[in-house]
Amino acid sequence: MLTFVGRGWGCARALAPRATGASLLVVPGSRPALTFGAARESWATDRLYSAADLKEKLDMSRFPVENIRNFSIIAHVDHGKSTLADRLLELTGTIDKTKNNKQVLDKLQVERERGITVKAQTASLFHNYEGKQYLLNLIDTPGHVDFSYEVSRSLAACQGVLLVVDANEGIQAQTVANFFLAFEAQLSVIPVINKIDLKNADPERVENQIEKVFDIPSDECIKISAKLGTNVESVLQAVIERIPPPKVHRKNPLRALVFDSTFDHYRGVVANVALFDGVVSKGDKIVSAHTQKTYEVNEVGVLNPNEQPTHKLYAGQVGYLIAGMKDVTEAQIGDTLHLHKQPVEPLPGFKSAKPMVFAGIYPVDQSEYNNLKSAIEKLTLNDSSVTIHRDSSLALGAGWRLGFLGLLHMEVFNQRLEQEYNASVILTTPTVPYKAVLSSSKLIKEYREKEITIINPAQFPDKSKVTEYLEPVVLGTIITPDEYTGKIMMLCQARRAVQKNMMFIDQNRVMLKYLFPLNEIVVDFYDSLKSLSSGYASFDYEDAGYQTAELVKMDILLNGNTVEELVTVVHKDKAHSIGKAMCERLKDCLPRQLFEIAIQASIGSKIIARETVKAYRKNVLAKCYGGDITRKMKLLKRQAEGKKKLRKIGNIEVPKDTFIKVLKTQSSK
Numbered sequence: 001m002l003t004f005v006g007r008g009w010g011c012a013r014a015l016a017p018r019a020t021g022a023s024l025l026v027v028p029g030s031r032p033a034l035t036f037g038a039a040r041e042s043w044a045t046d047r048l049y050s051a052a053d054l055k056e057k058l059d060m061s062r063f064p065v066e067n068i069r070n071f072s073i074i075a076h077v078d079h080g081k082s083t084l085a086d087r088l089l090e091l092t093g094t095i096d097k098t099k100n101n102k103q104v105l106d107k108l109q110v111e112r113e114r115g116i117t118v119k120a121q122t123a124s125l126f127h128n129y130e131g132k133q134y135l136l137n138l139i140d141t142p143g144h145v146d147f148s149y150e151v152s153r154s155l156a157a158c159q160g161v162l163l164v165v166d167a168n169e170g171i172q173a174q175t176v177a178n179f180f181l182a183f184e185a186q187l188s189v190i191p192v193i194n195k196i197d198l199k200n201a202d203p204e205r206v207e208n209q210i211e212k213v214f215d216i217p218s219d220e221c222i223k224i225s226a227k228l229g230t231n232v233e234s235v236l237q238a239v240i241e242r243i244p245p246p247k248v249h250r251k252n253p254l255r256a257l258v259f260d261s262t263f264d265h266y267r268g269v270v271a272n273v274a275l276f277d278g279v280v281s282k283g284d285k286i287v288s289a290h291t292q293k294t295y296e297v298n299e300v301g302v303l304n305p306n307e308q309p310t311h312k313l314y315a316g317q318v319g320y321l322i323a324g325m326k327d328v329t330e331a332q333i334g335d336t337l338h339l340h341k342q343p344v345e346p347l348p349g350f351k352s353a354k355p356m357v358f359a360g361i362y363p364v365d366q367s368e369y370n371n372l373k374s375a376i377e378k379l380t381l382n383d384s385s386v387t388i389h390r391d392s393s394l395a396l397g398a399g400w401r402l403g404f405l406g407l408l409h410m411e412v413f414n415q416r417l418e419q420e421y422n423a424s425v426i427l428t429t430p431t432v433p434y435k436a437v438l439s440s441s442k443l444i445k446e447y448r449e450k451e452i453t454i455i456n457p458a459q460f461p462d463k464s465k466v467t468e469y470l471e472p473v474v475l476g477t478i479i480t481p482d483e484y485t486g487k488i489m490m491l492c493q494a495r496r497a498v499q500k501n502m503m504f505i506d507q508n509r510v511m512l513k514y515l516f517p518l519n520e521i522v523v524d525f526y527d528s529l530k531s532l533s534s535g536y537a538s539f540d541y542e543d544a545g546y547q548t549a550e551l552v553k554m555d556i557l558l559n560g561n562t563v564e565e566l567v568t569v570v571h572k573d574k575a576h577s578i579g580k581a582m583c584e585r586l587k588d589c590l591p592r593q594l595f596e597i598a599i600q601a602s603i604g605s606k607i608i609a610r611e612t613v614k615a616y617r618k619n620v621l622a623k624c625y626g627g628d629i630t631r632k633m634k635l636l637k638r639q640a641e642g643k644k645k646l647r648k649i650g651n652i653e654v655p656k657d658t659f660i661k662v663l664k665t666q667s668s669k
């Protein structure tokens with residue numbers, strides 16, 4: 001199937017390599033000169049076409065349900081999902097294998113810069129196997145814990161998964177978490193041991209781990225090198241032989257699940273759909289079960305990996321649909337689309353994502369409010385796991401409080417806002433959703449409930465009005481080589497964690513389970529774990545409810561003015577050390593100014609830490625000896641640009657990235 005008509009791929013470029021794909025069965029003879037529409041339906045159904053023909057004609061009726069496999073690749077970070085996806089795309093002729101393809105499905109700039117997958121991506125592969133033409137819909141998913149919501153959504157469109165495990169590192173924390181997501185969704189799991197080319201690869205050890213932890217017989221593991229392409233054909237073969245076709249009915253009325261969507265500046269909402277029943281064609285009138293609004297389908301197609309319009313999509317297939325939805329709120333992920341006047345029982349949809357971290361987001365300049373609003377709306381359409389609440393602050397003006405699945409998720413969202421929407425924002429201290437049980441009847445009346453959730457530390461109620469505070473906790477899984485266990489246990493203890501379980505998954509690897517207060521792991525636990533285990537330990541966590549905690553609100557002041565971005569809620573026992581660390585860090589990060597700056601941490605009116613930044617005159621022109629006026633102008637311009645990245649607190653100018661730097665010290669103390 002090779003797509004190549006979409007942006008970035010030339011048709012001609014696609015033709016040659018496709019026909020040479022290793023396991024493709026190319027039918028000799030001339031290709032029928034057919035076009036879209038009625039004529040294409042007249043393709044001989046008993047004839048086996050080459051992938052090149054299939055791609056060119058894209059008659060999706062040629063793929064009966066029994067010849068469709070919908071599968072996902074899941075794995076721990078860096079175990080090689082995207083590399084395996086590249087090889088599968090090449091092997092089926094979907095992309096040109098003579099090119100140096102690297103993480104073709106990682107399309108976002110942020111993914112390429114960070115070398116991680118953030119968004120799940122879909123690709124339809126056409127593959128001829130044992131005399132039959134198959135449509136293999138592959139969904140590449142992210143590995144990092146912050147993006148597991150993407151994984152669980154993708155799995156709703158699949159019947160099976162390739163569980164990729166690195167032959168050297170073995171099972172890691174996200175391998176376990178992702179396996180259970182697939183297991184709970186009752187999908188077929190094909191274990192794939194990757195990187196067997198590495199010098200230290202030990203595939204037999206990994207086979208044993210897989211058998212011990214997942215109860216999958218070791219002879220079901222496929223050993224490959226995605227990098228070199230070794231044995232990757234067996235993976236395709238297993239996808240066809242071991243994953244069942246979807247259970248769907250084409251004769252029933254249309255039932256399409258929107259499992260992802262993106263916003264295109266020109267065409268509006270592009271919805272990724274999986275068809276559970278029926279057929280959808282260009283020109284059909286469809287209805288959103290969620291909003292009950294009716295639309296006309298302007299375009300349907302498949303992604304391989306770029307958009308390739310088709311005439312129709314049939315039940316069992318996965319593709320995209322554009323139907324003139326101009327407003328981002330119209331395309332709800334998890335929504336069911338059906339034909340006009342043919343209502344259906346909506347599909348179950350998805351559990352909404354549970355945000356773990358909240359942060360305030362404000363435009364640097366209030367005149368940018370509307371632009372930022374539209375950018376956030378479009379980006380959240382593409383990333384529905386972000387929750388939005390309107391918010392405002394005296395110092396920062398009107399803005400929002402956004403909920404993220406973790407700190408990496410927050411950083412990636414911020415980076416995407418800047419890169420894809422050219423937005424410049426102020427982010428406040430991330431905080432976890434605390435709860436308070438109110439004792440003050442006035443407050444209970446005001447909130448209309450006794451137990452409130454606080455996602456903005458500025459609104460943290462005073463102890464005198466509260467019976468108890470509660471903090472969110474998570475059940476963390478750590479997998480580590482045995483030699484680091486002692487150090488890791490000390491780290492967990494310092495983070496107020498309680499050990500729940502410990503098990504050897506092989507002779508020298510341990511799996512530890514701990515109950516952690518979420519705020520102790522949100523910012524930098526992962527970095528600390530990695531550095532004390534020389535990068536070998538891995539970590540994943542799942543929600544485990546709430547526990548009582550002694551919490552206090554801490555302010556950071558600059559010359560007596562509260563820094564809104566840094567208001568934070570901390571555990572009482574840690575207030576002093578965190579306050580001190582934040583002041584010290586702020587001292588290191590703050591550029592000196594023309595006057596002295598007092599940095600203080602306070603709880604209520606009580607100052608618990610203090611640092612001072614000495615006065616200093618920063619004159620960029622001092623660097624400019626000689627009388628070159630253009631150079632002087634350049635330096636002044638650069639200084640003016642730098643000012644845009646500053647925030648004024650009282651009369652103190654603070655670079656915006658200071659706040660994130662300061663926060664990174666917070667939970668390590």
Ligand SMILES: Nc1nc2c(ncn2[C@@H]2O[C@H](COP(=O)(O)OP(=O)(O)OP(=O)(O)O)[C@@H](O)[C@H]2O)c(=O)[nH]1
Pocket residue numbers: 075076077078079080081082083084103115116117118141142143144194195196197198224225226227228
């Ligand atoms: N030696 C060797 N390296 C491999 C192999 N497969 C992947 N890699 C390398 O491992 C690194 C991670 O590969 P990716 O394909 O990006 O891993 P991923 O699982 O998609 O990573 P995330 O998307 O961040 O979760 C890259 O540097 C690859 O080149 C392999 O078979 N052998």
